[in-house]
Structure formats: structure tokens, C-alpha cells
Amino acid sequence: MFKIRTSLNTHLAKPLKYYINTVYRKKTVPERGSIIYSDFGISGIYVGDNRIICIPENDILKNTGEVKCITTEEFIKNSDFPESIYISSNEKGAVGNSEIAEKAEKYIGEKNLFGLVFKNSHGFTKKCLDFSEKDFFDEYKDIEEGYKSETGLLKQKVKNKTGAVKWLLWENDRNNYINENVGTEKGFNISEMEKTMESYNEVPLNEEIILHMKREFSEIGDFITEVNDEKIPVHMMKILFRIREVLEQIILGYEQNENTLKGFGGDISYRELKEMGNDFKDIVEEMLRNRNIQDIIKKLGRGKKGIVEKKDRKIPKINRDEIFGIQKGSNLSRILPSELINLEDNQLKYLFYSKYLENSLLTYEIKGKEEEEKKEEEKKINSKGPIVTCIDTSGSMKGEPILKAKALIMAISKILKRENRELYILLFGSKGQLQELSVENDNEVSKIVKFLKKSYEGGTDFETPLKKALEIISKKENYNKADILMITDGVCKISHTFKKKLKEEKNRLSLKIYTVICGGDRVEKDFSDVVVVI
Template sequence: MPSVLKGVDPRDPVAHYRGEKVLQIVKKVFGKARIVDQAFAVDSYYVLYLPHPLLKDVSDIPRELSRNYVFFKTLLESEEFAKIRYSTIGDSTLSVLVASLIATELEKSVEQLQQLSGGGSEQGELSDEEAKNIAESLSKKISETVNSMKSIKKLMSFGSEPGTGSVFDLEEEGEEIIRLAQLADIKAILELLSKIPNISGKLLKPYERYSRGEIRGFEIGGDLERVHPSEIAMPKMLFRLKLAEDKLLLYDKVLPKLLGPVYALIDKSGSMEGEKIIWAKATLLALLMRSRKDSRDFYLRFFDGVPHQLVKVSRRMKSHEFVELLKYLARVKSGGGTDITKAVISACDDISGGTTKEVSDIVLITDGEDRIASSALSKRLKDVNCRLHTVMIMGDNRDLKKISYRYLRAIKLSYKEIIQIISF
């Protein structure tokens, strides 16, 4: 079946592949595709991907495609849809995901119409007027979900720059991403994270000096192994004088400093319900982004009266691992008591059981004023070469303050406080 867009041929191998991807995701999310066919799937992709998609003349549209023509014409005339297209133009991955979302919502709307009419319409019975009404309401309906999908894509791509060894195929996890983007808790977390500016360039990666490392700059000194060639070209007497006075021009050579894992220890007791747990989960994801930037492993454990399941995220995280992590965060609900001592000891045990002997960081996020065994915890942290960063949500704990490498208080639960937490 032909396209309603100029210059788009559904039989083209690339167009056919994109259409198949959209159809595949729709069937996984909705369970079936009665209204959406290959031609519609291809058009829904290209209406998002192309910088300026043009509809064919209405006289060139076959009668059986009039519904598709009206639907996409209405979408392209929508201001809300134009805002959505700002993010999808030239982005094949996001175009596939949003096209799948549009097609899924169309299938849902048609099914609702059938239920209201009390009949079981067959494919092709959607009128042009009904297609127009659905398209008019669709852009506003999906705008929040699209924003969440953009945030998920940004999170998954953070730390997967060339040379990091991580490659994400978001389209393979398309159905899960659409489901996650529609969850209220995930939307709230991603909305908070979306306010954080790109500070990756301001986060200084830890380095250590090494005479055979990579060149970072220049300095003055007397290390012959790092001497600049221009110094060797000097007269011998002048060279010897500068060497004796340690005034030779040298390369400043460094290697990335090896560090242990970042361990997020999150309180999920009953008092953390609502805004607190949402903010804590957003901070957790920001810490994950930071650990990926620094090529560090990431550990996560929620706790209340007892420590819960340990989640390990490797520095070369795959797309399905990240999706599973988001699904896990969506399932975690606040409830129970608070035992900080037991939680920190469990974290130390987890770190000591690993292979690294480098400095590790535990970030404890809690609102509890629970009494702790400070001397025992301080000794245990020292034994495993671990720094404790405590984040108190709307509270204070003097015992924790004594043993913490950093002690921060979060009062407003804003993105600015999240930036402060991950800047270490």
C-alpha cells in the first residue's frame, strides 16, 4: 500500500525496516495491530523523522488511504505535535519510539470507540471524522510521555560515548521504554532529572601522575623522562644549568585514577513516602550517571528495618540492564522502619566482597534520626577503604555527621541539591 507522504516509498528497504520496527513494538505493547498497517507505520515514522514532511495532493490519495491522510494532516497542523517534532527530526531511535506510541494510542482510541458503540468493528471502519478527532487529542495526550522517553534516552546515552565500550539499542527495548514512560513515578523522577543542566564537563575526573601516562599539559621540573624536546636542543651548558635548578620544561603526564564502586544506600522507610522517595530515586539515577562518566561500578541497595536486594550495575551497562533498573525503581514503595547501622555494614560487606581495593564511596540518603554504633561503623568503613557521604533529608543526625566524609542536608529537595551531591 502506498504512502500519503511525498518521496516516501514503503517498499524501500530502509522504510520497510522502520515500519516493521514500529509494528513490532505496537504488537508487543498493545497485543495486536488492527488499524495500524505497514503503510501507516512507515508514515508515522517519517512524519516525525523528516525535517519537512509533505503530504501528497488529495487527488492522488486512494480512497482506502483517506483515513491515513486526514490523520497525518491533522497531526502536522497541530502546534503541540510541532513541539514534539523538534526532538525527533533526524533522530531515528526517538522517531521509532514516538511513532510506536502514536500507533499504540490510535489502536487504544479505536478500541474505546468500538466499546462505546457496542459493536466490534473490523479493520478499515474508522471514519475520516473519527481519525481527525483522535489526531486532534493525541498530541496533548502523548506530550508528557514523549518528554519522559527523551529523558530515558538521555540517561541511557550518558557515559556511553565513543571509547567507553557501551552500546545501547533503545529500539530493542522500545515496548518497555513506552510502558515505563507512562508510569507516574517514573515521570516524576525524570521530570526532576530533566532540570539538571549538562554538568559533565564541570565534573573533574580524578587523575594520578605517571611519567608514562597521557599528556595533559606542561610544567617546570627536573624529571628527564618527561622533558620536552625543545630543551634537549639547547646548548649543553644551559641544559645542565636548568637541570640543576629543576627548571626544565616538562610534559605533565597523568593516568585516570582507579576508584572502587559508587554505592547508593537509599532509605525506603514509611517516613520517606511521597516527594522524599521520588527525590531519592532521582538522586540515585544522577549518581549512576556520574559513576558511568568516571567508569566506576555502581551498587544500589534500598533499606528500611532490614537491607533489601543488592543491585549491581557494571560500568559497561547494557540497555536491558538499565530498563530492568528503572522497572525495579518503579516497584519500590516506601514502608517499614529504619536501621542505618545494619544498612551501612551490609554495604561495607558488599564492597569488601568485591575485587577492588581502591577507594569506594557510599552515598547514604535517609531522613532518619536513628541512633548508630558510630565507633563500629567508623572502623568498618576504614577497614574497607570506603568514604561515607551522608545526605539527610529534612533532618539531622550528629552521630552520622561524625563518621561521614561529607555530610549534606537536603531541605528543598531540588535539582541544585542533587548537583551538589554528585559533585565529589
């Protein structure tokens, strides 16, 4: 399935919006005081005579920008997407505010060293908007935080100060070229849009991703309101509503399960969240408060000398052991003398403050005891081995027991992924019934969830999975330090003959067997080294 790899850089609605703006909406030209912006680019104020006042993008990137009056051609060259230049407008066409233009002209030549005056071009434009005393909408609120993007916040302020309720493309030859290609292979690819929408269900949910989606949701909602009174084809409007629906479902799903996802540790997509069902929240809460589960997860997989016990040790509050190199940061106690010289110059001191705020001052990199202790911890993790898990999927495991078993496996897989350790899963039922999955570097949650859907309906035979587990540990490369985890709902009984053989193999391979009882209270070690009831 097509997946979003750089989801924070992916914009579900922008391609469709641009297509609709280009093909189905009218174009316009700016008037004095119109606000202009480009997608993923800069904004500025049109002051007439083919001139725009702004902070060019190249100057912003160099941290040496100043407010300039440039031609429209120069503005377009400064834009990442020159075809998508938008103008503040209403139903009749472009709108502007002469007060804003006058203020922009007074700013020409003002330095913006290191972004200390204006954060970006949008910041400059909003500063000019503040000069106007006009308020077209009494209920307007200048929201600086929330779910709107920088462009969304700019549009919000422009609406109040100019009366702009629409944003129309600047009329140019490129628009005509795209119009001529409607209906060909150069037209909008609806099937690709459907794939992208579907792929959003596969994105791992976390605060950063959800904030991105909320901004998209706000953006698509504003656009629907903007074009609602225009003659946009029904099938295009349906796609807009579908995008909003997809985003709303994912956002709502995250908010309803936010605490559960944070407790679990993330990396769960909306699709996987739905597959786990309503029991997922209860199971995660159970695992988080169950000390026995946490303990067994910490112990699984051994180092060369068995389970490593933690020892109390003192950690130095400050470390001044050895200079290891030069790095960027804001620790003033480790700053290079060459940086301090900048404070003696009236101009360069702003560079110093800017670098300090951005954590980019040159500082000494110190390496000593703390670094060595960190390496020791890494060695302990690396010395632990894989886990071979045997999950009972017989008829008696239906319901709560199998759900707990799945949640336990998912939690274990998260820890093993973080510690770069392998997981081998065996699903078993009665004699001879066995399915297996090797989870190595990819360790995808969806892969494990799909495999755990499989089950058997008959009785329970523990010898079949144990024999297979011993075979895997004996023959599979890098499994010489592996342990076995048995997950079931009943007492693990095996024959006397096999018990004797199992004991010999455990000694030969120096392994331990942990057993987790799901939904039961019958505890009998039999062949297990540790038994835990959840």
C-alpha cells in the first residue's frame, strides 16, 4: 500500500485546491494595498506600478534580509511555486487597503538582521496590517496560537483589515496553459488523491502529526467556505468534503485515545487503532499499572552473564573531564572566546543574541564519565538477546485472554525495536498446529497485528511450540542469547519425557522460560522459571 514517508511535509488538500483555483475559479490582478502570497513561499504588499514590498526569501535564509520594493517578476522568481501567486480578493475581484501600502513604503530599507525584527515575510506583512485602523469584522480575533498555519493566520488578519473573503490566483499565461490541459494526463489525478487519502490511515499517530492534520483540516474548511458560493463541479466539492471527513475521523480517533496512545508509546496508525477495537484502551491501562508485566518485559532476553541487576551509582552533576570537540549550542559555560567577541560590537551583538536563541553558538563538546556510563548502558542493552514468544490461540483463549496476549506482544515488540532486538512469534493450538512470524529490523506494528489475527479453535498442546522454540534458538543466527515467553490461559502441562529433555536443552542453551497466564489464577511452574498472572 502507498504510504506517506514524510507525512509532515505532505499536504493532502493543496494539490486539489490549486487545481480548483486554476481551472474553475476566476483570476484577478492586484490593486494598491492588496496582500499577495505564494504557496510554500513569501508574502508582501502590492503598492502599484508593478511593485511589491516584502522581505525576499533569499534574504531571509541568509539572515541578512531587509525590506525591499521589488518588481512582480522578482517576487515570482523568489517564490517556490511561481504558478500559485494568490491575491486578497472578494466576489468582485482584488481588494486592498491604502493605509497598509503606506505603512509598507515606510518600512523600505529597514534591516531584518537575523530575523530579530520580523520572523519571516508573513511577519512583516502582518506588521503592516496592524497599522490599519479598519476592522471589517467585529467578531475578529487575532489568534496567534492554535491549529492555523502561518499562512492561515495571515489570511485571518487580512480578512479583517481588507475585507478579503477570497484568495484568487494572479492572472498569467501559466494559468491558461493548465486550463488547456484539463481532461488530459496533465489534469488532476483523482486516483492518486484517493491513494493519498487512504495512506493517511497508515501514518503513525503522535502530537506532531495530529497538529499537522488539524492545520490541514482548518485549511480545507476555510477553502470550502470560500468557494461555497461559486460554480465548482459537484465531483470536486465531494473530494473536498471527503478530505475533510478523513482528517476529522483521524483527529477524533486520536483525541479519543490520546492517553492510551501516549501510554503505549506511539507508532500506532488510525487503521491499526480501529483494528485493535475498544478493548485496546483497557488493555493498555492494565499493562501500565501491572507491575508484574513491566518486570517481565525488563527481564526478557539475557546478557552474557544473565540478567543484569541495576546498581546504585553516583552521577556527577557537572562534567568537566575532557574536551572532545566543537558543537553548536547555548551553554554559556562552554562558549568559545571567539563568540564572546561579538558582544563588543553594536552590530554583531545582535548576531550573538540570535545564535543564542537558535542554540547555534559554538561551544566546547565535553566527554567524560557521563558519556562512558551511557555507553555502558548501551552495552547492557546490546548484550540482551531475542525473544521467542509462544502464544496459545486455542478456543479457551477467546475474548479477554487473547486480547491481553496481543497487547503484551505489542508492548514487547516496542521495547525490542528500541533495543534493536529480534522477536519470533509462534501461534499454537493443539498438537501439530503452529504458525510462525519472524520480526526483525522492520518490526512494523501492522505486520504483527495482521499475524495475531490468526488463531486455532481446538485444544492446547505445549510441546509443539516449545520444540519449535528450541529449534529456532539452536539453529537461527544471533539467537544464542534468546529466552522463551509462553502466553496462555491455563496450567502448562507437558509429558515427563519431554520435561526431562527440555531441562537438558535449557541447561545446554542457558535459556530461561517465562510464562504469562492471561485471565486465569492457576499458577504452577512446572517447566517455567517465572510465572506471571495478568
